Amino acid sequence: MIEIKLISPEDTYKIRRVILRKNIPLSEKSEGDFDKDTFHLGAFIEGELISVATLIKNESSFFEGSQYRLRGMATSENYQGKGLGKKLILKAEEILKERKVDVLWFNARIVALEFYKKLGYKIIGEEFDIQFIGTHYTMSKKFKNV
Ligand SMILES: CC(C)(COP(=O)(O)OP(=O)(O)OC[C@H]1O[C@@H](n2cnc3c(N)ncnc32)[C@H](O)[C@@H]1OP(=O)(O)O)[C@@H](O)C(=O)NCCC(=O)NCCS
Numbered sequence: 190m191i192e193i194k195l196i197s198p199e200d201t202y203k204i205r206r207v208i209l210r211k212n213i214p215l216s217e218k219s220e221g222d223f224d225k226d227t228f229h230l231g232a233f234i235e236g237e238l239i240s241v242a243t244l245i246k247n248e249s250s251f252f253e254g255s256q257y258r259l260r261g262m263a264t265s266e267n268y269q270g271k272g273l274g275k276k277l278i279l280k281a282e283e284i285l286k287e288r289k290v291d292v293l294w295f296n297a298r299i300v301a302l303e304f305y306k307k308l309g310y311k312i313i314g315e316e317f318d319i320q321f322i323g324t325h326y327t328m329s330k331k332f333k334n335v
Pocket residue numbers: 208209240262263264265268269270271272273274275276296297298300301302303304305307
């Protein structure tokens with residue numbers, strides 16, 4: 190059974206490190222992890238944490254209104270493509286709508302673009318490079334709060 194739950198910042202570190210920081214000399218910790226408006230979601234199978242996502246209240250000049258940024262989206266390798274990431278994003282969207290957030294945005298790796306596009310996210314602007322990780326695109330979705 191898949192369960193989606195709120196988790197602590199520290200709970201996200203292992204999956205972030207293994208999946209998002211493999212051979213990359215950057216910390217698995219993100220600025221904003223402990224901010225009061227931040228929340229972290231985990232997808233569990235049989236009690237084991239498999240997929241993580243972090244939502245941080247963070248504004249970009251690309252957008253207007255109240256904004257959250259998705260960070261640290263990762264699913265353990267053996268479980269990718271089984272619908273866990275999608276469940277996390279849908280839960281995050283539900284919480285953000287309750288909080289009357291207007292826009293969810295993030296910087297997406299090229300390998301994940303299709304995942305986000307399937308969930309209705311759109312690319313904004315040009316591609317750009319993040320050192321050690323590679324090419325990214327900013328993506329976003331506007332909720333119908335305004
Ligand atoms: C990208 C990632 C977070 C997606 O999580 P996931 O749990 O594997 O995704 P899901 O199984 O919920 O996928 C939902 C849909 O997106 C598709 N999808 C997922 N990852 C995809 C990818 N990399 N390319 C193309 N399609 C993808 C799935 O096939 C599924 O399609 P369906 O709804 O038609 O069946 C995960 O694969 C991952 O951790 N990748 C490595 C780290 C990474 O790149 N993170 C994103 C950083 S921006």
